[in-house]
Amino acid sequence: MDWKPSKSTGVPIYKQIANYIETRIMTGEFPSGGCLPSERYLATEFGVNRSTIISAYNELHASGLVNRVKGIGTLVSTDLWSSGEQKRVPNWDQYVKGGFFQLNNPINRQIYNVIQSGRNIINLAIGELSADLQPVELMQDVHSAMKIDNYLGYEHMQGNLKLREAISEHLRAYRNINSTPSSILITSGAQQALHLIIQSLLKPGDAVVIEDPSYAYSLPIFHSAGLKTFLLQPGQNGIDPEEIISLYKKHRIKMVFLNPIFQNPTGTTLAYERRQKVIEISTMYGIPIVEDDPYSVTAYNGQPVRTLKSMDQDGAVLYISSLSKIIASGLRIGWILGPQAVINRLTDAKQQIDFGHPNYPQWIAAQLLSSGGFDGHIRKLRQGLKNKRDLIIEALQKEFDGRIEFGVPEGGIHLWCKLKEDWDEHTLFKESIQNGVVFAPGSTLGSNANYVRLTFSRADDHLVQEGIRRFAAAVKRMS
Ligand SMILES: Cc1ncc(COP(=O)(O)O)c(C=O)c1O
Incomplete structure (x- = not known):
């Protein structure tokens, strides 16, 4: 919660909390019949003793706004307006638990x-x-020098052209990857790129391979989409590509998600021969690879490791990356590079979701990537x-x-x-x-x-x- 009680107002803390909850009840943010947050949770949120929350809830109870139910908790009264009429308000708890999009861990x-x-x-x-480590001064310079385009409507659904050109050049200069701006889709971080792929190219029941442990493992989006996940353990040299073949034979794997360079969380890098093998297997069995690569540019020795995409001559790899780990995560600039038909399909999905990426961060990112200070x-x-x-x-x-x-x-x-x-x-x-x-x-x-x-x-x-x-x-x- 964004609000916190204040010690300087002269109003007792429990009373401030009671007032705050009362406002949220009256605005329907805590609807009638719904369960209020637990005393323990609120105590941690507001940095107060549990007894202060109990006093606040007692105050609300005395005003008839809440009921205290043993074994359940504190519920907003269903008779808030004392009109005498029985109301049947939506059971939001049921909806909150019932959606297909799973909760985070x-x-x-x-x-x-x-x-x-x-x-x-x-x-x-x-x-x-x-x-x-964020290029704040550079960003400030870019910002000051920036001219706002005359037109402030929706951006190109695939992303601002200048940014796609800058990313294409960045991929060539820093990651050894040849591309054209037409085969790039700008996304809200690598996270949205993963989400778009899962939602648009796969269907419930499909089997996919992810690394265990991995960032992908931490995401409920695979299970929200009804996918079956099969796990590969990365060792010191990354995953064993042969295991992709056995999983494919057993489960008809539809896609493999890898974070091959400085993997999150193990920090390991898929050995060069294994990267070659992954590409070979992908094109032999027709299994697409999603390469999630937010980290390769950070190589401390200044020589970024070759990505799978840089070795891919057949369009077998969908390449995802972002500026989160090299500029700033709050910019929310990520991208996918892949075959044109796939990019068109994912662009169509992004259009349905958010009508394309906001133009402002895209202008900044385009200038940053092409500025003399970036290197x-x-x-x-x-x-x-x-x-x-x-x-x-x-x-x-x-x-x-x-x-x-x-x-x-x-x-x-x-x-x-x-x-x-x-x-x-x-x-x-x-x-x-x-x-x-x-x-x-x-x-x-x-x-x-x-x-x-x-x-x-x-x-x-x-x-x-x-x-x-x-x-x-x-x-x-x-x-
Ligand atoms: C491997 C990997 N992929 C994707 C992401 C998502 O990053 P973002 O959406 O900020 O680009 C992260 C973030 O930690 C990550 O480690």
Whole structure:
């Protein structure tokens, strides 16, 4: 919730909370008959004791606005207006639970709640860049120099042409990929690109392969679309391509989703020969590959690894990427590159969903990508990420003294760690939050217990090691 009670108004906190909930009841945001948030949840949200919430709910009860039902919770009264007439209002709870679009994993929701609560929490959970790694000055320059186009209507449904040209050039210069602007669709981040592919090219019951653990695993969108997911475990050199063949023979796999370079969360890269093999298998069996590649440009040594798309001569790979991990996630600029017929189909879907991408971030992104300062920014970004990686590793070695294992990534933003002792993941997650640090528990990305993903790109340099100290203290407290 965006609202918080204030200590400076002179109105008791419980009363402010009661007033706030009353307003939301009166506006129908908490409809009559519906269940109000639990006392525990509100106490955490507002940063108050549970007894304060109980007092607020008691106040609302005394005014006849809510009923307290044992074993269920606090319900908004169905007789709000005292008209005497029995009303039959929509049962929103049933709708909320009944839609086909599945809810996010509760831990993921909790991570976002904690971060957005404004508490002093070090964020080792979300895949974003720290402020100093974002090209803010460059963006400011681009912004000041920008001329607003005369026409402010809907953009081209496939995306602004100047941006598609800039991306096409960026793909050539930084990723070794040849393309034309016509085969690119601009999306709201890589996330929407994945969603469009799932919704438009597959149907319920289709079998797809994803990596386990992976970012894709964390997304309920595969299951919302009724797809059957089959899992491949990436080792140090990525997944074993031969396993795609056996899964195909058993389950008629329709599509394979891979994040082959600096994978989220393991940081591993699919070995070159395996990348070649994946392309070979794809064209031998006619299985399309979706290559999700937000990270290849971050290679710390400045030599981005060759993408599957750069090796694909037959249009077998749908290539997804975005500016989230190299400029800023809030710009929401992503794209798909693929055969024209596929791009046309996905553009049609995007038109139905949102009438094309907003023009403003597209203008900014086009200017940023073509500006003289972009290359300098990427160099600084690679150096900055490498520095954060070194800081986090140094702190883990110091604080854990060998009681934690991890591979050392050469690009990207994540460290995938195995704790050598057995911990209850939920308790460790809660303890860490209480200690002022948040991370992504391994299970949210599909792993077995005892793995955690520590993302080192978001925290400022001076907080990366403090984050690990807090995390280590939480682990120690549980010993
Ligand atoms: C592998 C991978 N794909 C896609 C995304 C989605 O990113 P965005 O929609 O911000 O481009 C992420 C975000 O962390 C990711 O790690």
